[in-house]
Structures are given as C-alpha cells and as structure tokens.
Amino acid sequence: MGNSLICRTKKDTKDNGSRSKRMGRSQRKMLAEEELLHRQALSMALHQHQLSRRFDGSMSRRVGSTSSRRHTDPLTNNEKKVLESLEKIKFKKIILLHGEGFGAWCWYKTIAHLEEVGLQPTALDLTGSGIDLTDTNTVTTLAEYSQPLIRYLENLPEDEKVILVGHSSGGACLSYALEHFPEKISKAIYLCATMVSNGQRPFDVFAKELGSAERFMKESQFLIHGNGKDKPPTGFMIEKHLMKGLYFNQSSTKDVALAMVSMRSTPLGPIIEKLSLTPEKYATGRRFYVQTSDDCALSPDVQEKLVRENPPEGVFKIKGSDHCPFFSKPQSLHRILIEIVQIP
Secondary structure (H helix, E strand, O other): OHHHHHHHHHHHHHHHHHHHHHHHHHHHHHHHHHHHHHHHHHHHHHHHHHHHOOOOOOEEOOOOOOOOHHHOOOOOHHHHHHHHHHHOOOOOEEEEEOOOOOOHHHHHHHHHHHHHOOOEEEEEOOOOOOOOOOOHHHOOOHHHHOHHHHHHHHOOOOOOOEEEEEEHHHHHHHHHHHHHOHHHEEEEEEEOOOOOOOOOOHHHHHHHHHOOHHHHHHHOOOEEOOOOOOOOOOEEOOOHHHHHHHHOOOOOHHHHHHHHHHOOOEEOHHHOOOOOOOOOOHHHOOEEEEEEOOOOOOOHHHHHHHHHHOOOOEEEEEOOOOOOHHHHOHHHHHHHHHHHHHOO
C-alpha cells in the first residue's frame, strides 16, 4: 500500500508538472499573439498618423488604401449604373465626423470605399481628437470642439455644398453645423448618432446607459478632472475593458486593437451643452438616420426614440452592426451612404 501511494504521488506530481508546462506554453503563446497584434495595430496607427500629417491643420484624408478588385476585375452592370449615377451628382464632397474618443483614423475603410466610386471623402479630427494636439481638458464648448468643421465650412466656396456624416456624439456637431451653416450642407447623415431636439444635450441621448448628466458628473468613475479634483470634471474616458463590450461587440480583433491604441479622452463640456436649434435653419436641413441593430452603446430602442422625436427625411438600418459600423459592417455602411448620396 505504501509503495502504491508513493507511485501514485510520483505519477500525480509528473502529471501536474506536464499540465503546468502545457499551461505555461499556452499562456506564452497567447501573450506572444497579443503582443504581435498590439504591435501591428500600433504600426497601423502610426502609419495613419504619418499620412495625416501631409494635410493642413487637423484634417486627415485618404487614410486607407484605395486599391480594390475594381482596378482589375470587370465591373458588373449594377456597378456601372452606380458609377454613372454618381458621376452626375453635383456635390461629391463627404465630410466624416467621428464620435467620442475616436478620430479621423476610424474612417479608413469608409474613405477607401467612397474614393473607389469617385466621391471625395474627408475625415476630420475634431478639437483634441485623433492627432489634434489640443488638450481635451481645455475644450469646454461645442463651438470649440467643432472648430475644424467650422473652418472647413467657412472656407468652402459659395457655390459648393457638402454631405456631412456624423458618428455617435459627432451628431451634435452635425446639428450645430446645420444651425449655423444650413446653406453649405446638402445632406446630414446621423450614424447611430446624437440627433437631439432643440434644448437637448447630446449627453441626454446616453442617459439610459449612463444615467442623468448630473449623476454622471458626480458619481462616474470615467471622469477626468484636468483642473484638479476640487474643480468640475473636464473630460471622460471609458475604461478599455468596458469599451470593447460597449462599442466593438461585432468588430474584428484587428480593428479593436487599433482602437485600443488610438482612442483618446473626450471633452465633457461639448456633450453636456444644450443645443439651440431653430425651425428657420436647422429644421430646413435634409437629415437622414442610420440605425445599428446590435448596438450596445446606443441601443436600438434609444435610436428609435430619437427618430420618433425628431423625424428625419429617411431612416436606414444596418443589421448585425455594433456601435461602429465603419469597422463591423463597412460594406453595408458604404451601400447606405451611396444610396443616400443618390437621393435627388
């Protein structure tokens, strides 16, 4: 019995040692893969940063490669019809505005797709976002946050108009632009965005997920106090392990890795500012809303509520998309953008 016990003990020790070695190898392999993925994403972000620096101010465009099968394979009849239709469109400039924490970099797939069909996309870094070096803690108003868009519209020739696309809280910048530059905007497309009514704050849209603005500013662990703990909060940043579930529940690991090394904090002032929107200006604009059906950051119910309370000209849906369709459903998003662009 004693010998039997000793044998079993030796065997158990050997088995435990083997399992430990296998677990060790598995963990090392996982860590190596994560490190490789992290380096690849960082490389992508740095590459986009270098590309963006070729342009004036904080404007970034042509962030992605425009190569595609269309350069080598023959076009289908439907593709030919779309291209012919787009050639006749008068206003081909599309301005892409990111949401909270993002930057111009997030539109790299959308830019490539739009350029392929002859449109002229430009992705902007809002103040304190992307590669714009402004300290987010100093950005206190929606006007300050929207400055890159305001400058772009102010410098637009009188006979030119643009199509605006705004993601998430970037929808507030769309509404601001419609109120102040209605004559320069052909269409405004809200992509799972904060399409608020007069007197509302962009933050109010997220109240179901985050609570009231007053409660959020008192209790949230995501707040940043750039001027000291004894002063009002100046920004916020959702923790990265929570961010994945909120924003990227259907996105690829590569795009999530890119986002993790590229996202920045968001200024708080612009999203708790009440918007003043008038029937004479804002209400005359052509608004369209694109809903995302598997969105954990801005639920489909909330998006439906926004559409009911502030009806746009048209509503489109992307099935199976998380809060970032430019990552999770880029082709579906592209088709919808093209459809809206072609509306007379």
